Amino acid sequence: MATRRYLLYDVFTRTGLAGNPLAIVLDGEGLDTERMQAIAAEFNLSETVFVTPPENSIHTARIRIFTPRQELPFAGHPTVGTAVALSDRVSEIGQAERTSIIVLEENVGPVRCAVSTANGAAFAEFDLPRTPEPFALDVPAEVVAAALGLAHHEIGFENHAISGWTAGVPYICVPVANLEAAGRARLDAGLWEELAPRIGAVLSDAYVYCRETVNHDCAFHARMFAPGAGIPEDPATGSAAAAFAGAVLMYDEPVDGAHRYWIEQGVEMGRPSRIRLEIDVAGGAIEAARIGGGAVKVAEGRLFV
Incomplete structure (x- = not known):
């Protein structure tokens, strides 16, 4: 049976069991929209992210964001949480401090994120793809x-x-x-x-x-x-x-x-x-x-x- 790895991150916090929980499905390839929506409903968190390879090779990943009931073109805590998670995955083992640039393809367009890690704490900041x-x-x-x-x-x-x-x-x-x-x-x-x-x-x-x-x-x-x-x-x-x-x-x-x-x-x-x-x-x-x-x-x- 094929399996897909997922992560749970708490976002907009520096301590666990606070902030906003986020599910990140790392192997989203092969899942259609209906299946993604059903999985998001199963997690029943405010948002679930599905990661797939980027359409543009210069970007980091393509992501789709779902609430328990609908897909969103853009959302903040999925962007921050996914940027940190992908930065964590590619980081060198034992590297205490680093800064990574992550570009996520969202339905609203490419979103550029800067992720910094120091003393075990990660912080991500992204440029708004659209001004209000x-x-x-x-x-x-x-x-x-x-x-x-x-x-x-x-x-x-x-x-x-x-x-x-x-x-x-x-x-x-x-x-x-x-x-x-x-x-x-x-x-x-x-x-x-x-x-x-x-x-x-x-x-x-x-x-x-x-x-x-x-x-x-x-x-x-x-x-x-x-x-x-x-x-x-x-x-x-x-x-x-x-x-x-x-x-x-x-x-x-x-x-x-x-x-x-x-x-x-x-x-x-x-x-x-x-x-x-x-x-x-x-x-x-x-x-x-x-x-x-x-x-x-x-x-x-x-x-x-």
């Missing part, structure tokens, strides 16, 4: 509040208002007053499916954020709900942070230059994560942006299907 773009929203704030189980007055802080953004995957970014309001958010999946627009074939997910944080060095606290994708809540979402860069630019109006933000997520789930968002601003617009985070291998095994 806004999409139109025609949903009253009180309806969004109701879908999240919050009062209307708890939506928004400072000049931040509800906005829609995509950098490959669409999100409705919902600012809330404080940590207490963020902690009480509970998404009504049925109501959300009625109000949230689809961008292409993908339902916009809910990205709830506030300025108040648990960790003093973080700029934002966030939660992400994606019941339409089979993810009631996600402990760390790089594609959401990528889209959120558009809201940061719109409302915080950072001056031209490089800006770095740490975003905490997963706290309410008991799986704390840390996502690094870097934005290069030129002429009042995002010239480039990057997402980074740590990843730790916690298990490996073989599939017999």
